[in-house]
Each structure stands twice: as structure tokens, then as C-alpha cells.
């Protein structure tokens with residue numbers, strides 16, 4: 001295989017090499033699982049009965065398919081991040097996973113126009129292929145989960161949600177060292193503002209505790225946090241570090 005000058009495999013930047021290694025690692029995991037099954041049950045490959053052989057093959061194939069699916073998903077997320085200058089954006093509720101969202105969204109602005117609270121903004125040219133797509137900056141204006149944007153999107157880039165609890169825009173992450181309550185002050189603003197208190201966030205012993213499994217990523221807690229910059233941030237869905 002020929003490579004253009006400076007474009008050979010040896011020239012791959014370290015971060016790209018690490019990402020590639022991670023993807024290959026997931027793929028290898030599926031294959032290793034199949035080999036592991038072979039080691040644990042050598043009779044299956046060395047003339048064991050037909051049922052054992054069939055279950056061995058089925059288990060090995062299932063592990064391999066799981067490994068491949070994980071590798072493909074990881075690779076497509078990485079491709080989406082590279083296309084958009086490495087950025088991860090907080091999308092409106094109901095957004096398809098990032099690579100599919102980028103393909104489906106026609107930049108028609110209908111969601112922006114439908115967003116009464118003014119939470120939706122459009123990405124600029126610095127976002128590369130994501131330019132013109134909607135995002136939310138919770139410090140400027142968080143999402144109220146009215147779901148109006150999901151009703152007007154003509155392309156299905158924002159899928160209709162019957163219940164705002166099902167929105168998974170991202171996950172709130174609390175930095176305890178900077179949280180007023182964790183530092184001994186009386187503050188429960190994030191808890192009081194959360195649309196789903198006791199579900200997505202609780203006060204335990206006078207300090208807030210986030211329940212990632214119920215967090216919608218609306219950003220209301222970020223908006224009201226009195227610390228500057230806020231002690232809570234939203235990690236967008238699918239971004240590295242999301243719970």
C-alpha cells in the first residue's frame with residue numbers, strides 16, 4: 001500500500017493512535033472472548049459432541065458480534081468528533097447519536113425558532129461539519145424540557161419524546177471541591193431548580209448528590225450554581241467521560 005509523504009502509518013499523531021488502538025482493542029476483545037471460550041472448552045473444537053460444538057460456536061459468535069458492534073459504535077463516534085473539530089456539544093432533547101444527528105439535521109433552524117426560552121443556539125464555523133446545527137449552552141440559557149423542538153424537527157434529527165424524563169442530553173457532573181454545600185455553606189440551589197428533584201438530584205447530609213441514571217442533562221443546575229465557573233457541568237451524551 002502506498003502512502004503520500006507524511007501520511008504513512010508512522011506519522012499518525014499520538015492521540016489518533018490511541019483512539020485507533022482503543023477501537024482495535026474493543027474488536028480484539030471480541031476475538032479474545034471467542035478464543036477464551038475455546039481454551040475453556042477444548043473438547044468443543046477437538047471432537048466433542050455436536051451440542052457442545054454448537055453452543056461453543058454460538059457463544060463465540062455472540063462475543064465476536066458484541067465486540068464488533070462496540071468497535072463500530074466507538075469508531076463512528078470518533079469520526080463524528082473529528083468532523084466537528086473534536087468538539088462535543090450539548091444537543092437539544094431527543095437528538096440522535098452524534099454521527100446520525102449530523103447527517104439528519106438539515107440546519108433548517110426550525111428548532112431554534114420553536115425554542116421559547118431561547119436555549120437553542122447554532123454552532124458557528126469553528127465547529128466544522130457541525131456548523132449551523134443546534135446546541136445548548138446551559139450557562140447562557142438552559143433547557144426547560146418543554147419538548148417543542150422535538151415536535152417541529154421535520155427530519156427526525158430530534159426524535160419526539162412522550163416524557164421529558166426520557167431526555168438524555170447529557171449528564172451533570174458535580175465537582176465537590178468547588179460546591180458551596182460541600183464546602184460547608186448552606187446552598188441547595190441546584191436541587192431546588194432541578195425539574196426532577198429526588199430523582200436526578202438529592203440532598204444527602206446537606207450536600208447535593210447527582211443520580212446520573214435519572215439526569216436529563218437540561219442544565220438548570222449549571223445555570224443556578226452560584227460558584228463561578230459553576231461547580232456543576234453537563235457532559236454531553238456520547239462525549240468522553242459521560243456517566
Ligand code: SF4
Nearest residue numbers: 115143144146147149
Ligand atoms: S425542549 Fe424546549 S427549552 Fe429545551 S431546547 Fe427544546 S424547545 Fe428549547
Ligand code: SF4
Nearest residue numbers: 105106108109111153
Ligand atoms: S429542526 Fe431538526 S433539522 Fe432543523 S435545524 Fe433543528 S435539528 Fe436540524
